[in-house]
Amino acid sequence: MSKIRSLFGRVKLAFNFWLGRRLPSCEVVTRMMSDAMDRRLPLKERIQVKLHLMICVWCTRYGEQIVLVRNALRQHPDKLTQSDPAPKGSDSLSPDARDRMKKMLGDKGDTN
C-alpha cells in the first residue's frame, strides 16, 4: 500500500474507516445493488448503498460491471445469437429436423 503523507489523506482515510465500520459490508451491498435493479429499495438501504459506494472502489466497479452486463443483453439482444463460437452445425437446424418440418408444413399447407 502506498504511503499516505498529506494531512488530508490521513483524515480521509480515517473517515473512510470510521464510515466503513458503520455501513453494511461489501457482501451485503453487492446484494442490495443487484436487488435495486429489480425492485425499489427502502430509503435506508438506498442511503447505505450510496454511502458505501462513496468510500469503496470495489463495489463501485462491481456496480458498473453488472450494469454493463445488463445493458449488453438489453441493448444488443441479437448479438448473443449472432456471435457464433459453437462448432459448425450446432447453430443451425439439423437436416433431419429441417426435412421433418418442411414435410409437415407442406402437408398441412396443401390441405388448408
Next chain:
Amino acid sequence: MAMKALLFSVATGSKCVSALGVFALMYRQERRAGSESLIEKDKVTSRPGALDPAEWVDKHGDYLYRFARVRLRDDGLAEDCVQETFLAALKARASFAGNSSERTWLTGILKHKITDAFRAQGREKLVNLDLEVLLPVESADLFQRHGEWPGHFKAVEGPADWSMSPEEAYERNEFWLALKKCLDLLPPKMAKAFILRELDQVPASEIVETLNISQSNFWVLMHRARAQLRYCLERSWAAAR
C-alpha cells in the same frame, strides 16, 4: 429534446411554450414511426401480408433455432419449440395482420413456446431452492471471512478495473463469446431467470410465476447470476486482454 421542451413548458406554465413542446414531441414521434417503418421494409423480403409456409424453414428456421437455443440451452428442446412454433403459426396464419414482418411474427409465437417450455420444466421439479447450494464458490472466496473487515472484498480479489467503456466492450466479439460461455456455465434455473429477465425483459412477477419460485428466491437467484457472470467475465475476458 422534446422532453426538455415539455419540462420547460411545465416549469414556466406558459401556454405558448407548452404548445411548442407538444408539437416538438409529436414531430419526434412521427419521425421515429417513419424510421421504424423504413427498417421494417428492409426486413420484409417478400411482399407484406403474404405468408409462404413452405419457405419458412429455409428463411427463418435457423434464426428461430438459434433464438430458442440461446434461451433454452438444449438442442432437442429448441428444435421442438421451433417445430411447435411452425405448427401454431400454420394454424393461426389467417390471423396474421401483416403489419409486422413474418420473422417478427414467428419470433413472437416462439417466445410463447419457450415460456411454455420453461413452465413445463418448472412443474416437473417442484423443489424449493436450496440457497446454500447455490452459493457460488468463487464468490464466497471473494470476501474476507476473518479479521478486521469480515464481509468486505479481499484486497487481491476485489473487482478489477476493466478499463473499457461499455460501448467499446460491446464492439468486441470476444466479449460476446465470453458472455455466451459464462451464461452456459450458470446453473439451469439461474440461467433461466437471468435470461428471461435481461434478454427478454419479462417483468419479475411473471418470471416468478413461470419458474414457480418465491419472490425472494428470485432476487437471490438474480444476485447469484450477476455475481457469477461478472466474476466469470472478469476471469475469462477482462483478464485475458
